[in-house]
Amino acid sequence: MRIVIGGMNHESNTLNPIITGEDDFVVFRGAEMLERGMLPYYSSTGIIETLRAAGCEIVPTLLARAVPNGVVSAALYARLKAELLRRAREALAAGPVDGVCLALHGSMKVEGLGCAEGDLLTAVREVLPGVPLTVALDMHATITGEMLACADGLVGYKTAPHVDCRETGAHAARMLLTALRTGKKLRTAAASVPVLIAGEKSESEAEPMRSLIADCRAAEGKGGVLAASYLLGFPWADDEHDAVTALVTTLDDAQAAEAAAARLAEGFWARRKDFVFRSEHYDSRRSMEVAYEAVLRGGQRPVFVSDSGDNPTAGSTGDSTDLLERILETMAAAGSLPTPILYSGFYDAAATAACLAAGPGARIRIEVGGVWDKVNGKRIPLEVEVLKTLRGFGPYKSDLALVGHRCLRIVLTSKHIGFGDEELLPALGVEARDYCLVVVKLGYLEPCFRSIAARAIMATSKGCSNEVLESIPFRKVPRPLYPLDPDMEYRP
Ligand SMILES: [Zn+2]
Structure with a gap:
């Protein structure tokens, strides 16, 4: 069997003014997808492994990925899409194609276009009509009618933080293989639930997600259900499609798919009020006060404070200074701690470049923050000592700097990357x-931090991933929408 694969992965935060461009993406073209592109946390890796194990001939097109950020450049998206389609056409010209399996995020937005995945799937369908097409999605996918019209089978991650990306890719590939082996059609049904959920209320290890995901797993394998997923949408995109979607794919049983999706939608709606912050949380100022106390009086260490309102892995700018300003206001308390405070970190290309130019040991004056987020961030002048610098870190080739300012150690990056990467600090x-x-610009702690945190405090800080959704001035989301309209009625 000859299968065309490809992928595009971006979670676009429409509150963030950055336009995500060429430099922000890592692109694996053709055969590169099968070699350098096989990263363990990519859903495409699971797709490739599963198709390989089944003896399929894999025809790779293109895999483009970027860290969540502002909407994607229209020109860049057009180029990536054209290349993916050209490679799909070439695949078809070289011989018959039996199926398509794609790794998509589901909440990628493009300048002037909006939802990208529906547009991309429509275009892929024009090149490859009639063959089974399955998709692995992020849990935060926003499902649109276009996507449903073009894809036969869809499945989303079942974990947040997302640790089952590879398994989800494998799941999408297995559905495709099932369709091909049986010659039966995949049938997908979607039931929309008018709910918007802050990222940090939906950890899959905590209720209600734990039970809801268990319901999805229980539905799978019964009555011809191949995949059952909750796609939560992306709360920091102001979009007319925003909602939670219960999505079920069956093997040729449209009725069973409808019934299961409706059941899951009902189950989700019934639990909407149970979505609350699980972690200890306060506003920025109080978070720091509690953290100082935990260290000084409680003897707890390390205490983690998540600067959750400016989490680049949720597409925020990474340069809000709300929490930094609160620390600078409390330097007397900060200075009495037994070690400096580590702040990881800030996306600031100019400040990072200045540190790299000056080199370790230099004392320089830099400005940090407020390049992009001018609402919650301002340029803060700091006298710093450059402690360490590094060029070209990670897949996005970011330069890094570690600087010291009084009792603060601050990580700076030249690229918009996430601060949950377990290799970043050791580098x-x-x-x-x-x-x-x-202090880390992150929401719920990634496993590498959680495993060492004596205490985890979430600061509901101000930024483009503000966890207090009720305070975001949405204009496009469909109303009524829970929890913006807390007393709304809805019948799935
Ligand atoms: Zn996600």
């Missing part, structure tokens, strides 16, 4: 466990 010679207080 700078830093171990989070050596600090009594670690």
Whole structure:
């Protein structure tokens, strides 16, 4: 069997003014997808492994991925889409294609276009009509009618933080293989639930997601259901499609798909009020006060404070200074801690470049923050000592700098990357466990931090991934929408 594969993965935060462009993407073209592109946390890796194991001939087109950020450049998207389609056409010209399996996010937005996945799937369908097409999606996918019209089978991640990306890719590939082996059609039904959920209320290890995901797993394998998923949508995109979707794919049983999707939608709606922050949380100022106390009086270390309102892995700018300003206002308390405070970190290309130019040991004056987020961030002048620099870190080739300012150690990046990457701090010679207080621009802690945190405090700080959705001035989301309209009625 000859299967065309490809992928585009971006979670676009429409509150963030950055236009995600060429430099922000890592692109694997053709055979590169099968080699360098086989990263363990990519859903495409699971697709490739599964198709390989089944003896399929894999025809790779293109895999483009970027860290969540502002909407994607229209020109860049047009180029990536054209290349993916050209490679799909070439595949078809070289011989018959039996199926298509794609790794998509589901909440990628493009300048002037809006939802990208529906547009991309429509175009792929024009090139490859009539063959089974399955898609692996992020849990935060926003499902549109276009997507449903073009894809036969869809499945989303079942974990948040997302640790089952590879398994989800494998799941999408297995559905495709099932359709091909049986010659039967995949049938997908979607039931929309008018709910918007803050990212940090939906950890899959906590209720209600734990039970809801268990319901999805229980539905799978019964009555011809191949996949059952909750796609939560993306709360920091102001879009007319925003909603939670219960999505079920069956093997040729449209009725069973409808019934299961409706059941899951009902189940979700019934639990809507149970979505609350599981972690200890306060506003920025209070978070720091509680953290100082935890270290000084409670002897807890390391205490983690998540600067959740400016989480680049949720597409925020990474340069809101709300929490930094609160720390700078409390430097007396900060200075009495047994170690410096580690702050990871800030996306600031100019500040990072200045540090790299000056080199370790130099004392320089830089400005940090407020390049992009001018609402919640301002340029903050700091006298710093450059402690360590590094060029070209990670797949996005970001330069890094570690600087010291009084009792603060601040990580700076030249690229918009996430601060949950477990290799980031070690690359700078830093171990989070050596600090009594670690502030990180992240929401729920990634496993590498959670495993060492004596205490985790979430600051509901201000930024483009503001967790308090009720305070975001949405204009396009469909209303009524829970929890913006807390007393709304709805019958699935
Ligand atoms: Zn996600």
